[in-house]
Every structure is written in C-alpha cells, then in structure tokens.
Amino acid sequence: MFDDYICALSGITPDEADLFSDIPNGWLRVTVEKQMLNPQWAAIQMVKKGLVESTLLQLPEEHREMQRMGVEIQVAAQFHSYEEQFEQIISITEEIYISDPSKNEDVLEVWNSLSETLGLEEDFAISSEEQAEEEDAEVSAPTETTPES
Helix, strand or coil, X not given: CHHHCCECCCCCCCCCCCCECCCECCCEEEEEEEEEECHHHHHHHHHHHHHHHHHHHCCCHHXXXXXXXXXXXXXXXXXXXXXXXXXXXXXXXXXXXXXCHHHCHHHHHHHHHHHHHHCCCCCCCCCHHHHHHHHHHHHHCCCCCCCCC
C-alpha cells in the first residue's frame, strides 16, 4: 500500500504512522489533465472530406454544388459505424504525489515555488495543526482601538 505513494519531488514514501483516508496525511495529490482532438477521429474526417471532394470532381462542374449535400450524406453514412468507435476528444491524465511539505524544507521550497508559479490561492503546504494554530492566533489577537476625542 505504501508503494503506491512516492513523492515526485523527494522520492520518499509515507511512514507507517501516517494515517490514510484517500492519500497519506499532509501529502498532496497533483492531477494534470489535457484534452485534445483524437488523431484517429481527425484522420477519419480528412478521409471523408477527401472522398467527398474526389466524388464531386467526377461530376460536371455546374452540378457539383447542387450535389454536394447528397454526396456528404452518403460519405457520412459509409463511415458512420467506423467513426462511432472513436471519441472526438481524448483526455490524458497523470497523477503524482508530493510528501507533506511542512515536514521537509527542500520539498517546501520547491512546492512554494511551484504553487506560486501556478497561481494557487490556497496554501496547501500548511499542515492542519499549523492552520489551527494560525486560526487560533487570529481569533485571540488583540484588536487595535483608537481613543475617542
């Protein structure tokens, strides 16, 4: 189970003391997803277009535009079942893990740089204990008052 989690920055694995829910406590899961046009689907579209154009070239020039829709329908029907086997858009997803940045200064430094570059608003590097301490400090901090004139 611990072998499934390897820090992408340091190469360490979680300690047995780390409690698990979905990922080890304090660890970060980074998911990157890219969507793009499926090259196989795009190739089918090019073949269909080429077939329509070559078929229209066999017709007298004055009839081509009038026949275009009919030829496009016939070509679409010929390729329909094959085309249905391919998604138009494909997604590539990769998931990595980063060990608890609050427990390793090198990981924290790299993570802070990365999160700043990406523009992340949440401070994911703060451990839940540190966050609770900060919230307590904010609540108990004295408020500044101005004397009345």
